[in-house]
Amino acid sequence: MRPYELIKAKRDGKRLAPEDIRAFIEAYTSGVVPDYQMSALCMAVFFRGLDSVELGAWTRAMLESGEVLDLSDTPGVKVDKHSTGGVGDKVSLSLAPLAAACGVPVPMISGRGLGHTGGTLDKLESIPGFKVDLPVSEYRRLVREVGCCLIGQTASVAPADKKLYALRDVTATVDCIPLIASSIMSKKLAEGIDALVLDVKVGSGAFMKKVEDARTLARTMIGIGAEMGRKVTALLTDMDQPLGRAVGNALEVVEAVEMLRGRAPADYTEVTLALTAEMLVLGGKASSIAEARQKLEASVADGSAVRKLKEIVQAQGGDPRAIDDYALLPQARSTVDVVAPQDGFVTGIETEAVGLAAVALGAGRQRVDSRIDPAVGFTLLRKVGEPVKAGEPVVRVHYNDPAPVEEVKARLLAAYRFGSQAPAPRPLVVERLE
Numbered sequence: 001m002r003p004y005e006l007i008k009a010k011r012d013g014k015r016l017a018p019e020d021i022r023a024f025i026e027a028y029t030s031g032v033v034p035d036y037q038m039s040a041l042c043m044a045v046f047f048r049g050l051d052s053v054e055l056g057a058w059t060r061a062m063l064e065s066g067e068v069l070d071l072s073d074t075p076g077v078k079v080d081k082h083s084t085g086g087v088g089d090k091v092s093l094s095l096a097p098l099a100a101a102c103g104v105p106v107p108m109i110s111g112r113g114l115g116h117t118g119g120t121l122d123k124l125e126s127i128p129g130f131k132v133d134l135p136v137s138e139y140r141r142l143v144r145e146v147g148c149c150l151i152g153q154t155a156s157v158a159p160a161d162k163k164l165y166a167l168r169d170v171t172a173t174v175d176c177i178p179l180i181a182s183s184i185m186s187k188k189l190a191e192g193i194d195a196l197v198l199d200v201k202v203g204s205g206a207f208m209k210k211v212e213d214a215r216t217l218a219r220t221m222i223g224i225g226a227e228m229g230r231k232v233t234a235l236l237t238d239m240d241q242p243l244g245r246a247v248g249n250a251l252e253v254v255e256a257v258e259m260l261r262g263r264a265p266a267d268y269t270e271v272t273l274a275l276t277a278e279m280l281v282l283g284g285k286a287s288s289i290a291e292a293r294q295k296l297e298a299s300v301a302d303g304s305a306v307r308k309l310k311e312i313v314q315a316q317g318g319d320p321r322a323i324d325d326y327a328l329l330p331q332a333r334s335t336v337d338v339v340a341p342q343d344g345f346v347t348g349i350e351t352e353a354v355g356l357a358a359v360a361l362g363a364g365r366q367r368v369d370s371r372i373d374p375a376v377g378f379t380l381l382r383k384v385g386e387p388v389k390a391g392e393p394v395v396r397v398h399y400n401d402p403a404p405v406e407e408v409k410a411r412l413l414a415a416y417r418f419g420s421q422a423p424a425p426r427p428l429v430v431e432r433l434e
Helices: 003-011 018-030 035-048 052-063 091-101 120-124 136-145 159-169 177-189 211-227 249-260 266-282 289-301 304-315 351-361 405-415
Strands: 079-083 106-110 148-152 195-202 231-238 334-339 344-349 377-380 393-399 416-419 429-433
Touching: 003 018, 003 035, 018 035, 018 052, 018 159, 035 159, 035 177, 052 159, 052 177, 052 211, 079 091, 079 106, 079 177, 079 266, 091 106, 091 120, 091 148, 091 249, 091 266, 091 289, 091 304, 106 120, 106 136, 120 148, 120 249, 136 148, 136 304, 148 304, 159 177, 177 211, 195 211, 195 266, 211 231, 211 429, 231 266, 249 266, 249 304, 249 377, 266 289, 266 429, 289 304, 334 405, 351 377, 351 405, 393 405, 405 416
Parallel strands: 079 195, 106 148, 195 231
Antiparallel strands: 231 429, 334 393, 344 416, 377 393
């Protein structure tokens, strides 16, 4: 079909042939199909959707638009984890060394923060010297020799997705489940993985606010994995309040290291162990989730998990001393507390608002080219269900530039809700799908 015919067919609800989808995406990637025609097709997909065959063809075309990394010289089942993004979500920083310490090779291509969510690459770069822009040859070597490598997306990986995402961002077609799923899976499958664990966040700090939408996205990505011959497991996890107590790049690195030492907040520890246990089962290093949990807890207790993190940091040019001496990480010059206006309990936290407050402080980006301050952020001294007294600190703000501080404090206070009774606790893992 010509581009016009393809757009018209999808607009009218017809199924597109896989070969037509491939030809269209190839032509778009090479510049033959202009942005306005791809925009029209994306809008037709937004309203008409893609069935499983179409979605498989769409994802494969994006995947094969660039280099599909070959990690066959690394023995074992290569497993990665992908999170749909949240606030305080530093899981990858502890999950990757945990899984690698237990023998699962972890090839991880991560992203930067944008909007209200933080980015794994920004957190890693707050470790002095840590390099995330390694060449593919070094990525392969480190996965093989160290058992883990964490880098950013290279220009050769899924270039169709990179071009298409920028277009979707300005044409109101970002929040389309088939396009979200194909974008995530094309990048992940290009890493050279054999299996994938999905952390699909749901709640006020997630892109998916409703469980049914998160479930649909998870099932869609699992279906793509099956179509591509990869095992995919998904956990829907709670993002109705920030994960852990640290929000901000260097602050989250500290909390991630503390998790590997068995000293992190319970919610962050539980979500990390749940996701990493799934990786061990998919990677053939445990026959059950219970056995996987035992191995993970043993790697924390014997220090092998934190030793693996130091090995990863050193291999990627970072200073491993910062894993022991947090003073070597970026430090904010000043702190100020946000205090509770009344006695009672924290009954809720508008999590997206906390993420946007972090952006306003300088911990995140308002645009792709914005500079971030790795030292700034928040420590959540009170979370949902915890008691407070009027005048007690609920959030500590770590800052360098005093200019935005009053605005940030106001945003944080508005994000917190207080009441006379503690709410019932929400489950951290809402649902498991495979």
